[in-house]
Amino acid sequence: MKLKEAIEKYVEYFEQRNTSKAVNFWWIKEHPELLDLDIYEITDEIIKKIVDKYGEAAKLNFKKCVIFARDNYTCVYCKRSLVQYPNLELHLDHKLPKSRYGGDKLNNLVCSCGFCNRAKSVRTAEEFLEELKQVALSVVKAYRLEIP
Ligand SMILES: [Zn+2]
Secondary structure, eight states: OBHHHHHHHHHHHHHHHOSSSOOOOGGGGGOGGGTTSBGGGOOHHHHHHHHHHHOGGGHHHHHHHHHHHHTTTBOTTTOOBTTTOTTOOEEEEESSOGGGTOOSSGGGEEEEEHHHHHHHTTSOHHHHHHHHHHHHHHHHHHTTOOOO
């Protein structure tokens, strides 16, 4: 997906939730060369360049727009997606939490629903997925279902 489409999709997602606020990619007008990049070509260096020039206000929405598009507006943990659940609240989650020195780089960020993001808390992505697996297994066991 090109950045242009990712921004359009994010603006639509944002405006459906925040009717009082507007999301603004004002800086993109000065960087039309970025619009045709694939979202996988957006690097931490590109984001840093934009943030250095336009300030922190540009950062969060730029990252969300790229990560949500990359992860297809689907929670990486429970796999619920915006297509199935149009009111799904999506967050940026740090795979390795900030409190455990996880960075703000794109490769440490994933799309997570609000429920999983809050439940995961200070766990790493691996720890949380293992816990979800154990919960699922105990449910299966409780209902005496066989795992194929
Ligand atoms: Zn989730």
